[in-house]
Amino acid sequence: MKGAQFLVKALEHEGVDVIFGYPGGAIMPVYDALIDSRIRHVLVRHEQAAALAADGYSRASGKVGVCMATSGPGATNLVTGIANAYMDSIPMVAITGQVPSNLMGTDAFQEVDIFGITLPVVKHSFIVNSSKDLARIVHEAFRIARSGRPGPVLIDLPKDIANTVSDYSIHHSDASEAAPAPRPEAIAQATALLKASIRPVIYAGGGVGLANAIDDFRDFVAATRIPVVATLKGLGVIPAKHELFLGMMGMHGMKAANHAVQNSDLLICIGARFDDRATGRLNAFAPHAKVIHLDVDPAEVGKLRHVDAAVLGDLKQSLKALSFALPIDDWRRDCITTKESTAWDYNAPGSEIYAPAFLRQLSERAGDNSIVACDVGQHQMWVAQHFRVNRPSQHLSSGGLGTMGYGLPAAIGAQFACPDATVINVSGDGSIMMNLQELATLRRYELPIKVVLIDNHALGMVRQWQELFHDRRYSEVDLSDNPDFTKVAESMGVPAFRVEHRSDVPAAIERLVTEPGPALAHVLIHQEANVWPIVGPGKSNSEMMDEVSS
């Protein structure tokens, strides 16, 4: 058996059912082997989309996403997607073809040191230097990708190794690497802090979903009845309509969420990392609060904020140990009252399409079997604020890296992971152009993905910052020469239509959702529509600007 044939067998053994990729010279032996495999290969139109689709597949399925490309430019095109997975702790295995071993280091055609290039953005990486290492490396790659704090792992496979005939055999070991149990002393410290608190707030991040601890988290909330705020990646840890959910926190967070955090006396940070988008000015973040930090990664504890009790290890066990009732009725009532009094008003004046209302209506029509994949910018924040997310795997958003062009490939990955789901890509007229070519992938595989392209003829978030924080000195944000997106989509076989007036929204959403195949709704909004509220650069989360105060 050739190394490439064994690689494919090993991938099958690891449970891989889909690979997102793009062929080329150095990876050709693997593509030859794929012909005889039960693994489905999805041919994207740019390698960046392969990595981002693998990311979306992983987020939607909970499994390790796999992408593949050839050496040189194929490999470098994967880098943004690998970095995206690294920043958001997404388990991924990226396989790159490499020039033959005897040519490595000679500046051969399509040779690039992808191992070196990706060192800062992988959890780990391997060069397969010998055919005898292949079985171990594949197995290790999957173990590392999914264990502890997940992340991407790169396997760089020289072409001669892929062609080496040998007696390969599947590497067996105990693939499960359970997180350690929390230390009893840490649980005792956290328990004491919880019992002494009168204004506790749960600050939940993406780590809850990654630890597969959603049920345990909800049991913890049910027992303690502590109000919950979430990061962008934490959205869905508790149903959006839950009375104790105060909304997303941070730069574009809900007023009730930021208000609760800023006034809390105890912050229970669960699977989050005090990211600057969440905290605002760090030394003014939750200024009265002690901190309990529950995480699997010791490096996150105390990285940015002093922690009073660090509960490291298995999140499920930690949450169970801390699930008890707390006498915080007054505080809970205050939080809920603030949430009700600051609830969003969707009745904006005017006849133009109001993006928050559009997205709320879309969310309600699409229902709980929907998955929304966003790009990056204003529309991403509107989705986070207004799309009702009931589980983390329902909301795919590039949180750490902020990758424009993420949404459409991620939606493709999600649709392969969840064929029966209504998968929606909400994009902007800036972001969509970053991976527009993947509309052809929708048609190729007849993926019924619904693309909502919110078009303000501008790089909206940058334009908003230039308006608010750069004295309206607009620099390179005008996109008024956009192509006709409906014609572009139709040229790639994706039915498309424009939505220009508020009165057209209900019918447009209905048409979009009921379209049997892929479809694109080109939604026009005002160029100067802004995302509110916003915490300005260097400001505290107590200093939220809204439309009135700006």
Add this chain to the structure above:
Amino acid sequence: MSTFTLQIRVAQTDGSLERILSVTRRRRFELVQLSVTAADDGASFDVELTARAERPALALVRQLEKLEDVAEVTVADGAAELAGARAS
């Protein structure tokens, strides 16, 4: 600004030393001194790394401990600063 020295046992694998240096730089620690010797086991390097930074040494220790190839990180100098924190 504190200066401290770490002793690191790391596997002799592709990129293992690069990863240590990369993490040190990326986490904003300034490299002061570095020595590397092959360990007696024939499969590892023993690295002695002196660094300085405004950030606590523990931040670098914890990042290095996450590297797959790193078997052990011990603090040669600056141990007093870290002793309490490591217990958590």
